[in-house]
Amino acid sequence: MSAIHLIIAEHDGTHFKKSSLSALAAAQKIPGACHGLVLGKNIKSMADAFAKHVPQVHMAEHDGLEHRLAQPYAKVIADVAKSIGATHVWAAATAAGKDVMPRVAVRLDAGMASDIQAVIDDKTYKRPMWAGDITGTVQLHSPVQVITVRPTEFAPVETQVQGQVSAVKADPGVNNTRFIGFEAVKSERPELADATIVVSGGRGCKSPEGFKQLIEPLADQLRAAIGASRAVCDAGWVPNDWQVGQTGKVVAPKLYIAVGISGAIQHVAGMKGSKVIVAINKDPEAPIFQVADYGLVGDVFTIVPELVQRLKAL
Amino acid sequence: MKILVTVKRVTDYEAKLQIDSSGTGVKLDGVNMIANPFDEIAVEEALRLVEKHGGEVCVLSIGSGEATTQLRAAMAMGADRGILIKAADKLDGVSISKIITQIAQEEKPDILLMGKQSIDDDSQQIAQMVAERLGFGQATQANKVVIEGEWAMVVREADGGLETLSVKLPCVITSDLRLNEPRYASLPGIMKAKKKPLDERELASLGLDLKASLSILKLELPPKKQAGEILPDVATLVSKLREVEKVI
Incomplete structure (x- = not known):
């Protein structure tokens, strides 16, 4: 059949x-x-x-x-x-x-x-x-x-x-639910789930300002969507909708750059299908390096701005 | 107000899991078991709603007798009583949804609060199935719940933003991560929980006709990815991405 x-x-x-x-x-x-x-x-x-x-x-x-x-x-x-x-x-x-x-x-x-x-x-x-x-x-x-x-x-x-x-002919039948409103997370960037490049930030960005200062220029330069670890969403640094992970969005871009993300199982579940994974973290033991194709160990506040400069120069 | 909350006993999210000899389950020897984290959030929300509006919180689990540990923990947080449906075999989602529906029909809660997913199966389907069987409205992935008379106003984490729905009671609500932070049980709470009623029933006593519509043929660990290359500097990274991977 x-x-x-x-x-x-x-x-x-x-x-x-x-x-x-x-x-x-x-x-x-x-x-x-x-x-x-x-x-x-x-x-x-x-x-x-x-x-x-x-x-x-x-x-x-x-x-x-x-x-x-x-x-x-x-x-x-x-x-x-x-x-x-x-x-x-x-x-x-x-x-x-x-x-x-x-x-x-x-x-x-x-x-x-x-x-x-x-x-x-x-x-x-x-x-x-x-x-x-x-x-x-x-x-x-x-x-x-x-x-x-x-x-x-x-x-x-x-x-x-x-x-x-x-x-x-549609008959919606009984409905016990009313729609009240929708508050869209506005963004000029590509949608996280569809983006070909994703730049994600974690606790290593230190603060909401640090996140903005590090992640945005890099995402702008690569025309990438921005993602985040659960920790920084929970902390209210960025909208919940940006969370990549088991309980957030599952992404599989061509390039995923994890900045200051340790790589908890539940985060990795949301990004390990990415074609190329880059991890930047000061802790050489961070589990994110186990799933990354390329890693840079060091201070994200030094490495990321240099990366942006070098990308600009291409 | 009466709230029924489901609590599933699951493997700890930090546990290193291995497949058992049947190939269709995971080895549980020596693995720490916890209450599904989303269910704990659901218990917390139920307690807060009842603290505000009065009423009762009943917790329900389906599984082995060992799930009494998770039910007692929920009662130590403040839930009033527990129900355990003892089932030996692994049940599929459709069967679980039938069992929960039957208990909900007996208990007649105003709200059935459930975790949005269990962190083992990750199926995210049972609450919605129960809502349909009961003919209730639903609000899944809640990050805020406010009761307004006969309605629950729920802000939910939808694709691309936050959606606000009003759902007529009785209804089904599932908890998302940021709905609340579950409290820790106090020592008096733990002592009191030991005396709270826990109704243990055999699955067979429900008289349900359960036929699995899904079976697990095989579980496997995904192929291990080779740990990557640690690069000396940013320039090398840029050249790898550009010349080797061709992604920028």
């Missing part, structure tokens, strides 16, 4: 997120038909854009879906999955995907594999466990499966198709 995939296109109201194309890439590892689903209000342009990659895109438009609330979203996703006879329902393992998809699994009486990093066959997946210290191979036994995908492990699909968009 060939699979019928339903891939949820997450969006910000203007564009669908690139991570949804990573979910599509994972789905395509299992032969079958691919359907997309876009939910919200005024979403036609995003449905059209997603249809450039997926042959059949369903558009669930409803006032009750204006904000991405787990309860109504899960119902509509499950309704569409049933109507097309989906065998696999996919989303990126973003905060949004993690919020909604387990509810979808219950509605479909499905087993669920979270945050997968590899597809083995049509019901077997690899996923990081214990903060990535252990890789688990898991198998789902239910007729319908729900899977969330770690975006950094699957290159977004670039292949173009001429897909069809069709409106579906």
